[in-house]
Amino acid sequence: MTLIDARNLPRHVGIVMDGNGRWAELRGRPRTAGHRAGSHAVRRIVRVARRLGIEQLTLYAFSEQNWGRPDDEVDALMLLLQEFLVSERDEILDNGIHLRAVGNTRKLPVYVREALDELSARSAANHRMVLSLALSYGGREEIAEAARALATQVRDGTLRPEDITEASFRPLIPSVSLGDPDLLIRTGGELRISNFLLWGAAYAELHFTRCLWPDFTADDLYEAVASYQGRQRRFGLVPFVRPFSRLAEPAEPTAI
Ligand code: FPP
Numbered sequence: 001m002t003l004i005d006a007r008n009l010p011r012h013v014g015i016v017m018d019g020n021g022r023w024a025e026l027r028g029r030p031r032t033a034g035h036r037a038g039s040h041a042v043r044r045i046v047r048v049a050r051r052l053g054i055e056q057l058t059l060y061a062f063s064e065q066n067w068g069r070p071d072d073e074v075d076a077l078m079l080l081l082q083e084f085l086v087s088e089r090d091e092i093l094d095n096g097i098h099l100r101a102v103g104n105t106r107k108l109p110v111y112v113r114e115a116l117d118e119l120s121a122r123s124a125a126n127h128r129m130v131l132s133l134a135l136s137y138g139g140r141e142e143i144a145e146a147a148r149a150l151a152t153q154v155r156d157g158t159l160r161p162e163d164i165t166e167a168s169f170r171p172l173i174p175s176v177s178l179g180d181p182d183l184l185i186r187t188g189g190e191l192r193i194s195n196f197l198l199w200g201a202a203y204a205e206l207h208f209t210r211c212l213w214p215d216f217t218a219d220d221l222y223e224a225v226a227s228y229q230g231r232q233r234r235f236g237l238v239p240f241v242r243p244f245s246r247l248a249e250p251a252e253p254t255a256i
Contacts, residue, residue: 002222004052010182010228012056013049014204016196017042018188019212026212032076037214039080043088046131048218050095052225056130058178060196064104064138078112081135085115092119096128102175103137132178139175139198146172173199180204183228185221187213205231 017038024034042059049057062077085099092099099119108116116135149172153159159168170176180200184193189210193201207224209216232239 002219002226004222004225005229006053008229009053010205010225011054012058012179012181012183013054013224014058014060014181014184014197014201015045016060016184016186016188016194017213017216018186018190018194020214022188023212023214031073034214035073035077035080039084041214041216042084044218045216045221046088046097047091048221050097050129052221054129056132056179056181058102058132058134058175058181058197060134060137060194062103062135062137063195064136064141065195067107067136078109081108081133082112082115085112085119089119089122092123092131093126096126097123098126098130099123100130100132100178101135102132102178103135104141105135107136130178134175134196137175137196139195141195142173142175143169143199169199175200183207183224185209185224187211187216187220203233203235205233 020034020038021031022034023037024031027033042061046057061081066077067074091097099116101116101120105113105116112135116133146169150159150164150168154161154164175197176199178197178200180202181197181204184197184201184204185207186193187209189208191208193206197204205228207227209220209224211220
């Protein structure tokens with residue numbers, strides 16, 4: 001059994017849901033069967049995260065690079081997304097979940113976009129949890145777009161290059177509005193973040209598991225949260241040490 005401290009939950013959890021293809025391959029089934037099983041895991045984990053009290057859950061459901069997969073796989077993923085948005089509508093609305101999307105959603109087929117826009121609008125006033133789907137999403141792409149917007153302001157004479165700071169980028173990077181993820185989980189055994197929330201994940205705690213996404217259960221999420229709770233977050237600062245005592249417990253980070 002995994003023990004979790006309810007007072008120290010990560011506020012924002014991001015998940016790279018990897019391993020659907022391998023899950024299907026292990027069973028001699030087409031990759032699309034793995035994605036379908038993956039969509040069941042999405043339903044399960046949204047419910048678990050909500051009950052646990054996670055405020056923000058961001059799922060990497062389709063990357064900008066995923067458009068390069070075979071057409072039948074892309075089509076199957078789009079259908080699964082639309083099915084999810086329709087079948088989960090009542091549960092999302094009844095449980096105070098605000099559904100958001102981040103990414104280049106203009107590229108999605110119209111039937112997905114409509115379902116997405118409708119549920120985003122209907123759930124916009126919900127505050128119990130924010131569920132964000134990263135769709136047609138790329139971390140580098142959104143940073144490049146922000147740089148383009150700043151360059152345009154410089155060209156137009158409304159911004160001086162020397163005034164460009166980290167803070168100038170923030171309002172121009174859409175995923176930044178979700179807040180920085182505290183905990184970033186990747187299933188499927190690979191040790192990389194694959195263009196997910198690049199800006200926001202600068203200080204995220206990373207948790208990698210070999211578990212394939214369709215097999216990811218409540219226990220796996222609890223394990224990731226427990227691992228997060230065992231970390232000391234310092235954000236580039238140093239842990240507070242009481243004067244004259246090197247045995248003090250770690251407390252709030254403090255600047256030197
Ligand atoms: C990566 O696994 C997963 C994806 C590219 C898609 C994730 C989609 C879902 C979990 C289902 C649909 C989403 C929702 C929100 C209903 P992979 O196919 O790259 O796995 P592999 O590395 O084993 O090949």
